[in-house]
Amino acid sequence: MPVSILCYHSVTNGWDDPVSVETADFERQCAVLARSTTVVPLRGVIDRLAAGYSVPAGTTVLTFDDGFADYVEHAVPIMERYGLTATMYVVAGSLEPGGIAVDWIRGLDPADAPPLMTPEQIRELHDRGWEIGSHTMRHADMPTLSEAECLADFKESKELLEDLLEAPVTSLAYPFGHHAPHVRRAAELAGYRIALALPEGPEEAGPYSVPRTGIYRGNPEWKFRVKNSRWYAHVRTSSLYQKVAGRRT
């Protein structure tokens, strides 16, 4: 697939964690994207592929995982200035009364976690044309669950989000990008058209294991340019990458 799918988490200032990109860095990255690629909504890519068309080279899709509220405060206004769009993957358990503890960021006490978006904010984004997808119910490491448990989670998160948005939710992002054959089967059975991964090594790509490239804090611009080139996801999933990478960045 000649499309580069980038994966962000938080865009804010002063959260010193790999998942959080500073607003000034994000702004520079958006400027590079607006200049050098065509950023399209994920749904557009899915529809083109389903209709038998290929996706033009130089196409980029932006995605965000976890549903942090800084998306509304920082990322969306910056993307709007550059005419870009993105899909946000929400942890659907956060929609339930009482919300959910952000217990999936390594080294972070959930009590210190930045807030997640409220259901009202998610609904409002959707109404303004910003795509929303499922990031499961509780951000579990799905390969550790049974196929039946995965299926129940994928269905429940889809239904909760569809009830909130009053629209179909057709894409899923696996927590931590982790998946396995039984997880992919469950994603398909639950009715998603596509499921996104985040490969750290060799991994076969398919509609239920679509590779993304994670963009992390402090990635200097040269590295960002490399990461956004369309062969990067392929290189990362090749065995060659394992040999040359040495260690994960």
Ligand SMILES: [Zn+2]
């Ligand atoms: Zn996540």
